Amino acid sequence: MKKTFFILAFIAPILAYTQPKSCNVSFVYSNEATVKNIKFVSRTIDTNNVVSWHWDFGDGYSSSLQNPKHEYLQHGNYYACLTIITIDSCENTFCDTIKIGPTASYFSIIGNVYAGSAPLPSGIVLLIDVNNNYKAKKYSFVNNGHYEFNQLQPSNYIIYAIPNFNIDVNYYPTYLPTYLGTSTKWQNAGVLNLTNSLINQNINLACNTDILYGPDTISGKIKILDANSFEYNIYYNNWFGNLTNCNINLEIAPNMPVLLLNSEDEPVRFAMTDSSGKFIVKNLPIDIYKIAPEKAGLNTIPYLADFTTTSTSNINTNIYIATSNIYSYIPETINNKIDIISVFPNPISENAIVQINTQKQTQLIISIENIEGKILLTQKFVSQGNEKYFLPFSNLPNGIYFIKIKSENSSILVKKIIKQ
Numbered sequence: 545m546k547k548t549f550f551i552l553a554f555i556a557p558i559l560a561y562t563q564p565k566s567c568n569v570s571f572v573y574s575n576e577a578t579v580k581n582i583k584f585v586s587r588t589i590d591t592n593n594v595v596s597w598h599w600d601f602g603d604g605y606s607s608s609l610q611n612p613k614h615e616y617l618q619h620g621n622y623y624a625c626l627t628i629i630t631i632d633s634c635e636n637t638f639c640d641t642i643k644i645g646p647t648a649s650y651f652s653i654i655g656n657v658y659a660g661s662a663p664l665p666s667g668i669v670l671l672i673d674v675n676n677n678y679k680a681k682k683y684s685f686v687n688n689g690h691y692e693f694n695q696l697q698p699s700n701y702i703i704y705a706i707p708n709f710n711i712d713v714n715y716y717p718t719y720l721p722t723y724l725g726t727s728t729k730w731q732n733a734g735v736l737n738l739t740n741s742l743i744n745q746n747i748n749l750a751c752n753t754d755i756l757y758g759p760d761t762i763s764g765k766i767k768i769l770d771a772n773s774f775e776y777n778i779y780y781n782n783w784f785g786n787l788t789n790c791n792i793n794l795e796i797a798p799n800m801p802v803l804l805l806n807s808e809d810e811p812v813r814f815a816m817t818d819s820s821g822k823f824i825v826k827n828l829p830i831d832i833y834k835i836a837p838e839k840a841g842l843n844t845i846p847y848l849a850d851f852t853t854t855s856t857s858n859i860n861t862n863i864y865i866a867t868s869n870i871y872s873y874i875p876e877t878i879n880n881k882i883d884i885i886s887v888f889p890n891p892i893s894e895n896a897i898v899q900i901n902t903q904k905q906t907q908l909i910i911s912i913e914n915i916e917g918k919i920l921l922t923q924k925f926v927s928q929g930n931e932k933y934f935l936p937f938s939n940l941p942n943g944i945y946f947i948k949i950k951s952e953n954s955s956i957l958v959k960k961i962i963k964q
Contacts, residue, residue: 567628567630567634567635567636567782567785568588568636568685568781568782568783568785569586569587569588569626569627569628569636569637569638569781570586570587570588570626570638570683570684570685570781571584571585571586571587571626571638571640572584572585572587572694572695573585573624573640573642573694573695574694574695580615580616580617580619580644581613581614581615582613582614582615582616582642582644583611583613584599584611584612584613584614584624584626585611586610586611586626586628587685588628591610593630593631593632594610594628594629594630594631595629595630595631596608596628596629597609597610597626597627597628598626598627598628599612599614599624599625599626600624600625600626600627601614601616601622601624601642602622602623602624602625602642603616603617603622616642616644618644619644619645620644620645621641621642621643621644622641622642622644623639623640623641623642624639624640624641624642625637625638625639626638626639634782636781636782638781639777640682643695643697650694650695650696650697651696651697651698651738651739651740651741651742652692652693652694652695652696652741652742652743653671653692653693653696653701653703653736653738653741653742653745654690654691654692654693654741654742654743654744654745655690655691655692655703655724655743655744655745655746655747656689656690656691656744656746656747657669657686657689657691657705657707657746657747657749658689658746658747658748658749659707659719659749659751660717660719660749660751662689663688663689663690664686664689664705664707664719664749665686665688665689665708666686666707666708667685667686667705667706667707667708668683668684668685668686668705668706668708668783668784669683669684669686669691669693669703669704669705669706669747670682670683670703670704670706670778670840671683671684671693671696671701671703672701672702672703672704672730672840672841673699673700673701674699674700674701674702674735675699675700676699677841678702678730678840678841678842679775679841680775680778680779680840681701681778682778683778683781683783685783686705686708691705696738697738698738698739699738700735700736700737700738701735701736701738702723702724702730702733702734702735702736702840703723703724703736703745703747704721704722704723704724704730704733704840705721705722705723705747705749706721706783706801706816707719707720707721707749708783708784716753716755717751717752717753718751718752718753718754718812718813718814719749719750719751720749720750720751720752720803720811720813720814721749721801721803721814721838722747722748722749722750723747724736724745724747726747726748726750727750728750728803728811728838729838730838730839730840730841731915731916731944733840750811752810752811752812752813754806754812756812756813756827756828756829757827757829758827758828758829758830759827759828759830759857760827760828760829760830760851760857760858760859761824761825761826761827761828761857761858761859762804762824762825762828762833762835762849762858762859762860762861763822763823763824763825763858763859763860764802764822764823764835764847764860764861764862764863765796765817765820765821765822765823765862765863766796766797766800766802766817766821766823766837766862766863766864766865767795767796767797767821767862767863767864767865768794768795768796768797768864768865769864769865769866769867770865770866770867771794771795773865773866773867774794774797774865776792776794779797779798779799779800780792780798780799781799783799784799784816793821796817796820796821797817797821797865798817798818798819798820798821799816799817800816800817800821800823800837800838800839800865801814801815801816801837801838802814802815802816802817802823802825802835802836802837802838802863803835803836803837803838804825804828804833804834804835804836805833805834805835805836805846806831806832806833806834807831807832807833807834809834809846811836813825828851830851830852831851831852832848832849832850832851832852833848833849833850833851834846834847834848834849835847835849835861835863835872836870837863837865837870839865839870841868841960842865842866842868842869842870842960843868843869843870843915843946843958843960844869844870844871845869845870845871845872845958847861847863847872849861867960868946868958868959868960869946869958869960871958886898886899887899887947887959887961890961890962891961891962891963891964892937892961892962892963892964893937893938893963893964894936894937894938895934895935895936895937895938896934896935896937896947896961897932897933897934897935898910898932898933898934898935898947898949899930899931899932900927900930900931900932900933900949901929901930901931902927902929902931906926906927906951907924907925907926907927907951908924908925908926908927908949908950908951909922909923909924909949909950910922910923910925910933910935910947910948910949910950911923911947911948911950912935912937912940912945912946912947912948913945913946913948914943914944914945914946915943915944915945915946920940920945921935921936923935935947937961937963940963941963942963942964943962943963944960944961944962944963945960945961945962945963946958946959946960946961947959947961
């Protein structure tokens with residue numbers, strides 16, 4: 545067993561953030577509910593470095609102006625995109641859905657992000673639509689703490705602030721990505737019911753005051769298993785200057801926050817994946833840690849990194865994003881004995897049906913857990929061939945649950961289900 549030793553830690557300057565590169569781009573647009581003439585305004589960190597703007601309004605028309613106006617001839621939804629090229633040949637694209645209709649209602653969410661008592665100098669705020677399976681809908685750059693989302697339709701939203709920092713600097717205290725409501729987990733985020741514009745929706749970043757410094761490193765790569773469930777138009781943007789390749793690779797996940805948890809499941813640091821889906825957490829004391837990527841709507845099964853029982857000082861792992869969960873192994877089949885696992889209906893009101901097709905006789909354990917990880921029901925059975933199992937949900941309150949299926953070789957498959 546490795547012996548623990550102590551190294552005198554250093555304290556880096558508080559909030560010594562690096563600024564995003566000038567290739568970052570987004571835009572806002574303004575209109576009245578019954579007006580089709582739209583004013584588009586480009587947003588970049590350093591406009592002076594931009595040498596060209598290209599607007600695709602989604603209706604067959606385009607423009608090369610910096611802040612154009614455009615008239616849509618018919619009501620409907622249009623997917624508009626802005627592409628910029630900078631003086632150093634950096635190219636980036638941002639897209640958004642433009643909703644044009646006589647009965648459309650648009651609202652705003654505006655607020656500030658604070659690191660302690662100071663406005664956050666640099667970062668990103670994500671707007672996540674709860675009613676649309678927790679899909680990230682828009683993002684806003686943090687400018688001296690301020691963020692804003694405009695032209696929003698009524699729905700239930702959560703907002704998630706991600707600070708920008710240099711991973712090679714050891715910060716004290718360490719500020720963490722945080723949802724409105726001071727939670728680092730989406731399950732505890734404050735939900736905004738948007739029926740009118742909301743201001744002063746301020747986010748106070750959670751922080752950790754532990755001084756961590758040591759010889760160990762955890763690194764890895766986050767990969768995507770279900771391309772249909774990943775918001776490429778949101779996460780494939782050069783938020784923090786760490787995306788060196790703007791070409792979309794459907795199998796990797798850039799700009800994903802990765803939380804480092806201690807043995808008590810408390811977040812102590814975080815890292816961001818780069819353009820190749822890689823992350824790294826350096827300078828860790830010898831201890832037991834968990835790696836937990838955070839993406840709203842997905843149940844994360846943390847990866848355990850135990851430096852107390854290994855002689856290596858660098859642990860590397862692959863982590864996978866699936867339709868309903870994040871894990872450090874691929875449980876699409878269980879020991880190659882199970883061809884099909886499906887859960888339906890979803891959402892449910894009374895009973896869930898689990899359909900399993902096993903190649904040969906296999907002992908399985910099926911359980912129901914709530915979003916806090918509490919086991920509500922466990923059943924053991926032996927399955928062979930194409931079989932269906934009924935799980936009772938009628939006595940459970942409405943909400944999000946996870947059905948976990950475990951085989952005799954300890955592999956786990958997780959399915960998310962909604963009771964309503």
